[in-house]
Amino acid sequence: MKKKKLSIRDIASQLNISITTVSFILNGKAKEKRISEDLTNKVLNLVKEVGYKPNQIAQSLRTGKTKIIGLMVEDISNVFFSNVARLIEENAHKKGYKIIYCSTENNPEKARELINMFRDWNIDGYIITPPAGIEDEIQSLISDNYPVILFDRYYTNLKTNYVVIDNYESTYRAITHLIEQGYKDIAFITLDSRQSQMEERLRGYKKALADHKLKPYVKRLAFDESKEKNVQQIASYLKKQSEVDAIFTATNYIGTWGIEAIQNLDTKGKGRYGLASFDDHDIFKLYNPPITAVAQPVEEISQAVIKMVLDQLEDSSKAKAVETITLPAKLIVRGSSLSRTDLDVVI
Amino acid sequence: MKKKKLSIRDIASQLNISITTVSFILNGKAKEKRISEDLTNKVLNLVKEVGYKPNQIAQSLRTGKTKIIGLMVEDISNVFFSNVARLIEENAHKKGYKIIYCSTENNPEKARELINMFRDWNIDGYIITPPAGIEDEIQSLISDNYPVILFDRYYTNLKTNYVVIDNYESTYRAITHLIEQGYKDIAFITLDSRQSQMEERLRGYKKALADHKLKPYVKRLAFDESKEKNVQQIASYLKKQSEVDAIFTATNYIGTWGIEAIQNLDTKGKGRYGLASFDDHDIFKLYNPPITAVAQPVEEISQAVIKMVLDQLEDSSKAKAVETITLPAKLIVRGSSLSRTDLDVVI
DNA sequence: GTGAAAGCGCTAACAA
DNA sequence: TTGTTAGCGCTTTCAC
Numbered sequence: 001m002k003k004k005k006l007s008i009r010d011i012a013s014q015l016n017i018s019i020t021t022v023s024f025i026l027n028g029k030a031k032e033k034r035i036s037e038d039l040t041n042k043v044l045n046l047v048k049e050v051g052y053k054p055n056q057i058a059q060s061l062r063t064g065k066t067k068i069i070g071l072m073v074e075d076i077s078n079v080f081f082s083n084v085a086r087l088i089e090e091n092a093h094k095k096g097y098k099i100i101y102c103s104t105e106n107n108p109e110k111a112r113e114l115i116n117m118f119r120d121w122n123i124d125g126y127i128i129t130p131p132a133g134i135e136d137e138i139q140s141l142i143s144d145n146y147p148v149i150l151f152d153r154y155y156t157n158l159k160t161n162y163v164v165i166d167n168y169e170s171t172y173r174a175i176t177h178l179i180e181q182g183y184k185d186i187a188f189i190t191l192d193s194r195q196s197q198m199e200e201r202l203r204g205y206k207k208a209l210a211d212h213k214l215k216p217y218v219k220r221l222a223f224d225e226s227k228e229k230n231v232q233q234i235a236s237y238l239k240k241q242s243e244v245d246a247i248f249t250a251t252n253y254i255g256t257w258g259i260e261a262i263q264n265l266d267t268k269g270k271g272r273y274g275l276a277s278f279d280d281h282d283i284f285k286l287y288n289p290p291i292t293a294v295a296q297p298v299e300e301i302s303q304a305v306i307k308m309v310l311d312q313l314e315d316s317s318k319a320k321a322v323e324t325i326t327l328p329a330k331l332i333v334r335g336s337s338l339s340r341t342d343l344d345v346v347i
Numbered sequence: 348m349k350k351k352k353l354s355i356r357d358i359a360s361q362l363n364i365s366i367t368t369v370s371f372i373l374n375g376k377a378k379e380k381r382i383s384e385d386l387t388n389k390v391l392n393l394v395k396e397v398g399y400k401p402n403q404i405a406q407s408l409r410t411g412k413t414k415i416i417g418l419m420v421e422d423i424s425n426v427f428f429s430n431v432a433r434l435i436e437e438n439a440h441k442k443g444y445k446i447i448y449c450s451t452e453n454n455p456e457k458a459r460e461l462i463n464m465f466r467d468w469n470i471d472g473y474i475i476t477p478p479a480g481i482e483d484e485i486q487s488l489i490s491d492n493y494p495v496i497l498f499d500r501y502y503t504n505l506k507t508n509y510v511v512i513d514n515y516e517s518t519y520r521a522i523t524h525l526i527e528q529g530y531k532d533i534a535f536i537t538l539d540s541r542q543s544q545m546e547e548r549l550r551g552y553k554k555a556l557a558d559h560k561l562k563p564y565v566k567r568l569a570f571d572e573s574k575e576k577n578v579q580q581i582a583s584y585l586k587k588q589s590e591v592d593a594i595f596t597a598t599n600y601i602g603t604w605g606i607e608a609i610q611n612l613d614t615k616g617k618g619r620y621g622l623a624s625f626d627d628h629d630i631f632k633l634y635n636p637p638i639t640a641v642a643q644p645v646e647e648i649s650q651a652v653i654k655m656v657l658d659q660l661e662d663s664s665k666a667k668a669v670e671t672i673t674l675p676a677k678l679i680v681r682g683s684s685l686s687r688t689d690l691d692v693v694i
Numbered sequence: 695g696t697g698a699a700a701g702c703g704c705t706a707a708c709a710a
Numbered sequence: 711t712t713g714t715t716a717g718c719g720c721t722t723t724c725a726c
Contacts, residue, residue: 055408057404077423082429285607287634
């Protein structure tokens with residue numbers, strides 16, 4: 001038999017007082033409403049004793065607030081995003097907010113649906129890594145005065161709060177590192193995407209090459225293709241551009257595709273590729289040789305994001321000011337990017 | 348300015364009809380209530396035109412249903428769980444249910460909190476990979492007539508619906524495979540956990556060894572330890588048990604720890620270890636040599652789980668019957684488990 | 695200091 | 711065939 005859920009009325013009637021009083025006490029307004037300490041304690045005790053919990057749905061209906069923040073990431077199974085999600089959740093929880101998270105899979109249609117679902121549920125705030133093409137929905141959320149924080153990327157043509165990392169600068173440094181290690185023909189493998197973070201990484205790559213008068217090799221992968229197809233695309237690109245001696249991949253999963261592509265390649269007599277990738281990944285540490293990566297400051301990103309939302313949630317005057325944060329990323333040099341001669345010694 | 352949200356009243360008044368009529372039409376009861384097709388269409392059109400969406404919160408408060416299913420997995424960033432989550436979500440979505448998911452991190456305290464939060468939100472059903480120690484909470488959900496489906500593991504002392512794989516049989520086969528490849532001293536690295544799936548895997552291991560009169564080497568890792576500590580534990584275990592020639596790890600992440608441990612080891616003159624793991628992982632395919640794994644039938648598991656919940660949700664008479672499903676897993680043989688002599692040829 | 699009552703937006707029994 | 715109305719459980723204004 002389903003336990004009949006207790007309501008505020010049960011508490012009130014059990015103590016022969018009105019539900020108003022109970023409500024005031026429960027909402028910490030006992031002092032303000034000058035309710036006797038005696039009664040306050042009696043109520044609090046009974047509530048604890050019988051395990052009464054206010055019905056959140058009713059509370060939401062009444063107040064219009066849900067104490068829920070929606071977190072939409074590109075892909076929750078990507079370590080970068082799942083780590084950010086975990087940290088954001090931890091912090092939100094401390095402030096009494098719940099996080100409900102979901103993946104857009106970079107699909108604007110799916111993202112739109114999710115935003116709609118969140119709107120239906122009247123969630124209080126939004127944290128989003130937006131796929132291309134949902135500018136209108138984001139703008140509409142902002143126009144409706146919802147706190148919205150973008151992260152990982154943003155729309156250059158939209159005035160929004162966002163937290164990103166310095167994609168340009170950190171890619172520039174990674175590529176420069178490869179050049180310093182003696183690589184001359186460095187391929188940049190990326191997605192065919194105009195998202196800000198990808199554009200910036202590409203820009204950093206091009207600048208580093210230009211500064212050293214080297215020739216760029218850019219391969220853009222269709223981004224709704226299967227993994228297998230992409231691996232094959234990389235392999236055939238490398239086969240065609242046979243002078244390429246190093247590879248930089250623009251995300252961690254492209255990095256894993258790259259590894260797989262290279263494995264399928266016949267590189268006998270050619271030596272192996274210098275390798276580095278944006279975004280760290282478990283695989284990169286374990287691979288032989290371990291792979292150099294630009295690691296994002298997950299902790300700082302999460303912190304910045306959650307602080308922004310909570311600030312806006314707690315003080316709507318801040319909601320008008322647009323705040324943007326750009327954090328530095330860190331280059332973790334591992335064996336894969338060392339010059340070939342060094343490598344032979346190292347391994 | 349926040350767009351004032353439309354309510355059912357706005358629709359009704361705009362058409363000069365009562366909100367009841369609108370409600371009936373919106374809930375597909377137009378036919379049943381014999382509302383004229385004309386009016387029905389007028390309402391439907393207006394609703395679409397102005398983009399009216401019923402307030403879910405109010406709907407929930409009234410009906411006591413949320414159309415939300417809670418999915419609590421051990422760790423959403425583990426590929427196995429994130430894949431299951433994605434598939435479950437897809438299927439639920441087709442039936443008009445939303446999934447809200449979260450990770451227990453195998454922490455009973457966190458799991459309890461999450462269950463409480465879900466209860467507060469009155470979600471309709473529960474899908475859970477339970478950590479040890481929340482039997483009472485699960486039982487209480489069931490007593491309160493909520494649909495509850497466990498998966499990946501279950502409590503042997505609790506009569507619950509669950510979907511698991513045949514951990515015993517599939518581990519038995521994997522170990523037998525290692526034996527057939529000529530390995531004689533096979534270590535089994537697992538967590539110090541009494542969860543059903545771990546116990547079964549261990550049992551399969553022991554039986555396979557017993558059938559071949561081989562000596563077991565079981566290493567149990569403390570499961571709230573840091574990764575670094577565990578890696579080190581494995582390394583020192585292997586150093587001590589120097590006769591071990593093959594390793595089977597009981598989960599995919601233990602597998603990655605194992606790899607790291609071996610890399611830190613000095614195995615000169617010893618040849619390398621035969622390797623296999625429960626659960627597949629991206630790393631396993633890419634590693635050199637690629638690592639043999641017992642792959643769980645993610646698709647089938649998801650399908651079975653979601654079917655169970657929806658069945659119960661849609662027909663509460665089924666809620667009483669306890670259903671359990673055990674699916675077979677698949678052994679994917681890769682280079683790491685081949686006999687050493689074969690290997691030298693293969694690679 | 696405390697309580698009565700309105701109302702958040704919706705569903706559905708009952709009336710007409 | 712359609713409308714009136716009573717709540718779902720809560721917050722909060724206003725009255726006493």
